[in-house]
Amino acid sequence: xxxxxxxxxxxxxxxxxxxxxxxxxxxxxxxxxxxxxxxxxxxxxxxxxxxxxxxxxxxxxxxxxxxxxxxxxxxxxxxxxxxxxxxxxxx
Numbered sequence: 001x002x003x004x005x006x007x008x009x010x011x012x013x014x015x016x017x018x019x020x021x022x023x024x025x026x027x028x029x030x031x032x033x034x035x036x037x038x039x040x041x042x043x044x045x046x047x048x049x050x051x052x053x054x055x056x057x058x059x060x061x062x063x064x065x066x067x068x069x070x071x072x073x074x075x076x077x078x079x080x081x082x083x084x085x086x087x088x089x090x091x
Contacts, residue, residue, distance in 0.1 A: 001080055010072045014064055 003013050032038050064072070 001076075004073060004076050010064055010067070010069055013072075013076075014060070 003016060008016070029038065067075075
């Protein structure tokens with residue numbers, strides 16, 4: 001919501017969120033490895049899923065390019081509202 005309040009354009013918004021999640025996930029790698037969550041079997045599964053990630057990148061880029069800024073902002077606000085309701089009433 002903060003980035004939305006800054007009137008950030010959709011491509012900048014998506015790029016900023018992507019970088020944020022990359023950094024967060026990279027910070028989690030040593031902890032996950034120490035807990036044994038990263039092992040040869042999980043790395044093999046990750047390698048199998050790489051084509052899906054690549055397809056998702058191109059489909060996401062295509063989708064963001066086609067949707068209007070107004071619809072993008074509305075989608076973000078509706079998603080945030082649904083998430084906040086779920087956080088309050090989810091048991």
